[in-house]
Amino acid sequence: MQQSGVRSILVNTLFLSGARFTTILARLIYAIVIAKLLGPELYGLFNYGLSWYLIFMPLSVIGTDFVLLRELGRYDNNDELLNTSLALRGISCVMAACLCLGIGWTLESEDQMRSLLFVFSIALVGRGLSAWTNSVFKGYESSHYVLKQELLFRLLEVILGIVLLTSGYNLLALAMVHATSWLLQGIIGVAIIRKFLHPTIHPRWDVGIMIDLVKRGSPFLGAAFLLGWLLQGPLVLFRHLSKNDIALGQLALSLQVFVLIGSIVAELSTAALPVLSRSVKRQDGKTSQFVIAIFHGGWLLSGILIIAALTIGGWAVELLFGTGFKPVETLLPWATAMVGPFFWCNNLRSVLAAQGQYGAVFWSNLTGAVIFTMAFFPSCAYFGTFGVFIALGLGFVILVSIQFWGIRHTDPLGWIKSVVRPLIVISIAVLGCQVLMPMHPWYGLIFGLSTLCVASLATGLFSLREIRTVFKSLM
Numbered sequence: 001m002q003q004s005g006v007r008s009i010l011v012n013t014l015f016l017s018g019a020r021f022t023t024i025l026a027r028l029i030y031a032i033v034i035a036k037l038l039g040p041e042l043y044g045l046f047n048y049g050l051s052w053y054l055i056f057m058p059l060s061v062i063g064t065d066f067v068l069l070r071e072l073g074r075y076d077n078n079d080e081l082l083n084t085s086l087a088l089r090g091i092s093c094v095m096a097a098c099l100c101l102g103i104g105w106t107l108e109s110e111d112q113m114r115s116l117l118f119v120f121s122i123a124l125v126g127r128g129l130s131a132w133t134n135s136v137f138k139g140y141e142s143s144h145y146v147l148k149q150e151l152l153f154r155l156l157e158v159i160l161g162i163v164l165l166t167s168g169y170n171l172l173a174l175a176m177v178h179a180t181s182w183l184l185q186g187i188i189g190v191a192i193i194r195k196f197l198h199p200t201i202h203p204r205w206d207v208g209i210m211i212d213l214v215k216r217g218s219p220f221l222g223a224a225f226l227l228g229w230l231l232q233g234p235l236v237l238f239r240h241l242s243k244n245d246i247a248l249g250q251l252a253l254s255l256q257v258f259v260l261i262g263s264i265v266a267e268l269s270t271a272a273l274p275v276l277s278r279s280v281k282r283q284d285g286k287t288s289q290f291v292i293a294i295f296h297g298g299w300l301l302s303g304i305l306i307i308a309a310l311t312i313g314g315w316a317v318e319l320l321f322g323t324g325f326k327p328v329e330t331l332l333p334w335a336t337a338m339v340g341p342f343f344w345c346n347n348l349r350s351v352l353a354a355q356g357q358y359g360a361v362f363w364s365n366l367t368g369a370v371i372f373t374m375a376f377f378p379s380c381a382y383f384g385t386f387g388v389f390i391a392l393g394l395g396f397v398i399l400v401s402i403q404f405w406g407i408r409h410t411d412p413l414g415w416i417k418s419v420v421r422p423l424i425v426i427s428i429a430v431l432g433c434q435v436l437m438p439m440h441p442w443y444g445l446i447f448g449l450s451t452l453c454v455a456s457l458a459t460g461l462f463s464l465r466e467i468r469t470v471f472k473s474l475m
Contacts, residue, residue, distance in 0.1 A: 023154050030157075044250075044251070046174065049117060058228050063219065065220070068082075072136070072139025088213055088214070119179050129186030220353075223366075234388045235252055261305065265339065305339055309333040310448075314332075351407055352403060352407065365399060367399065375394050425455040
């Protein structure tokens with residue numbers, strides 16, 4: 001992969017990660033205020049509503065975002081593609097919102113939940129349009145617009161939501177702020193594209209191109225829906241399984257930690273896709289370097305997060321959210337352990353997409369989702385709330401394994417260095433932090449992270465040369 005390609009990945013990843021960091025910071029502040037003012041029960045209901053409408057988010061996107069990213073990275077004349085995809089997105093957003101509201105209205109009997117789902121179905125329209133604008137920004141490698149949009153609208157949502165909540169308004173008002181912010185972001189995003197990137201953008205009703213887009217995006221539609229089920233399904237299933245809204249709120253908080261952190265690191269996959277597409281087109285074989293790097297990086301990321309959750313996770317939860325969420329302390333190590341597999345899943349999906357292996361993307365997600373769903377109820381029956389993460393972990397392991405199988409001929413891995421050594425390194429680091437934890441949690445954190453760093457270098461998981469190469473690319 002040439003230096004310019006590496007620079008493009010890193011620069012756009014910085015913008016996209018900055019946007020995700022802004023979103024995480026905003027949602028963290030939001031979560032703290034909501035959790036403290038509402039308590040676990042209402043907090044769980046609010047997040048259940050969010051999870052419900054996000055399950056339908058892929059239906060509003062219908063898989064065309066990855067098609068846009070791939071095609072915008074390969075060709076210069078994209079007039080028909082952009083105009084027709086914009087019209088198609090308008091249709092799909094409205095249809096997905098109607099489906100979301102219709103099914104939710106049927107399953108829910110409480111007036112409060114029905115009202116929340118109605119407002120969240122409106123948010124689905126705005127979020128689907130925003131996803132289209134973000135895909136265009138990324139495809140044009142102009143991800144700074146994503147950062148600016150996130151800075152404005154997520155902070156606006158947090159500020160207005162906090163003001164309304166502290167003024168005595170209920171969950172419905174928070175949902176209305178959420179929906180309004182996403183609608184405005186989508187509309188203004190289209191205006192930015194028209195002014196700075198593609199002045200001739202306008203909806204075009206070309207049925208032939210629409211059918212072609214749906215056909216090409218259908219594997220991604222199914223894959224995205226199934227991946228969305230892996231992320232949002234745990235909370236939806238747990239609510240209908242346990243009927244315990246307090247436990248639902250505690251699970252919602254731990255899952256939110258996983259999803260928010262995972263969203264930041266997953267941006268590498270979307271930032272890398274245009275460059276990976278060019279690399280595959282040249283057939284230079286450089287995607288293997290990317291695969292090895294993300295696999296090692298995922299192990300390191302999981303190790304850091306697990307150590308942090310074990311040592312200072314309980315202290316952080318009690319400080320930020322209060323004693324009502326103290327049981328989350330035991331769930332955090334399980335939640336953070338999911339970040340690494342989620343990181344692999346997203347980046348390997350980009351490699352498969354760049355190679356045109358859309359079927360492999362779909363079948364890996366389908367198998368992972370089926371395994372998770374089948375394992376969910378028996379796991380929860382035997383292990384309680386911990387069973388949610390056991391089932392989720394099984395789903396991700398199967399999903400990632402099938403993805404690796406799909407690229408085994410073009411981008412093979414050395415399993416000793418890529419699996420056995422990282423497991424040994426993380427195990428040593430976790431045991432090390434547990435030894436010093438009784439003395440003080442911060443001692444355990446420092447010792448665990450130091451052990452992880454030293455063991456990674458000693459076993460060859462990372463080398464000083466690789467670290468220097470990354471820093472040179474950033475300069």
